[in-house]
Amino acid sequence: MKDFVPVNEPLLDGNEKQYLTECIDTGWISSEGPFVTRLEEEFAARVGRKHGVAVCNGTAALECAIAALAIPAGSEVILPTFTIISCASAILRAGAIPVVVDCDPVSWNMRADQIEERITPRTKAIMVVHIYGLPVDLDPILGLASARGLKIIEDSAELHGASYHGKPCGSFGDISAFSFYPNKHVTAGEGGIVVTNDDALAERCRSLRNLCFQAGKRFVHEELGWNWRMSNLQAAVAVAQLERLDEFTARKKQMGRLYRELLGGVPGIEFQPERTPFAENINWVFGLVLDSSIPFDAVEAMRRLAGLNVQTRPFFWPMHEQPVLRRMGLFAGESHPAAERLARRGFYLPSGMALTAAQIDRVTAAVRQVLP
Ligand SMILES: Cc1ncc(COP(=O)(O)O)c(C=O)c1O
Secondary structure, eight states: OOOOBOSOOOOOOSSHHHHHHHHHHHTOOSTTSHHHHHHHHHHHHHTTOSEEEEESSHHHHHHHHHHHHTOOTTOEEEEESSSOHHHHHHHHHTTOEEEEEOOOTTTOSOOHHHHHHTOOTTEEEEEEEOBTTBOOOHHHHHHHHHHHTOEEEEEOTTOTTOEETTEETTSSSSEEEEEOOTTSSSOOSSOEEEEESOHHHHHHHHHHHBTTOOSSSTTOOSSOOOBOOOOHHHHHHHHHHHTTHHHHHHHHHHHHHHHHHHHTTOTTEEOOOSEETTEEOOOSSEEEEEOTTSSSOHHHHHHHHHHTTBOOEEOOOOGGGOHHHHTTTTTTTOOOHHHHHHHHHEEEEOOOTTOOHHHHHHHHHHHHHHOO
């Protein structure tokens, strides 16, 4: 059996070790350490925002962002059904109601016209989620939000280094969130960050992530917060990774080019577009969708690839088909065919930062072998 190709392997051969050693040597390992502030400042500057608030993961970043907006209980927040559970759970934990839209069958992203159809007098915000490396077409959504007085929470968890009309993803929401999980273009092991230009929102995020301790009376609380703090160790790794974001983004674009080139002529498979009139795909992950000519689904394709030692991951399962959310009485009778098709027919190939051209060759040969 040929060498195993993992679905993700990060690259940690920059300054990560040196910065971690600095943490150990100085004793600064908690969230009070200097790498946390450095990460917040450098990351915010990188995405053109005034403030960055580092937290312990991307899910916490979304929860913190929406909690800071203080949306009234029972408000509706529109999000794509084709996303990770973190988006719906953040909305629910903020006391709001998730309202989902289908995605575009070609871009796999949510569209403004789908959002517009679901706006009601109770809608207070739109959670825009960029999927798998291709930015959402933001201008029509931002126009809609401003015309209807809706807040934008931008989930840019997967889109480090991407831009829309030349402006960084993460700079469009009233408040935006990123993840630093190891499959992201910048990792901290575990981590996330909230970015915003709004002084009050940033201050509120800082308080919420740190148990709402008060400056004067530390252990007297007016509000309940969370412990969402990021350690200096995590921030040290993220700072070293951020130094290489341009190189990492170029690497992943090259990965996408190679996959598209080597799989381009294979019948029965679809990919997310490499570019749109407004953005370039940064290929957070490289996904495939089996069209109706393939007589089996993603589960079977993934099983066959696993047999050839190629690790893959399924696509997101839509929010409107989540048992836990259906049991809450949400999304009764809803059907969103584009997302349902992606969930059943889509999966992604090895896409980590350390992936080599030789591994891509091997993966694409395996894909050709398992397809009829
Ligand atoms: C779109 C999106 N939002 C949020 C998250 C949550 O980030 P984390 O895994 O760091 O909690 C992810 C994770 O991959 C994601 O893809």
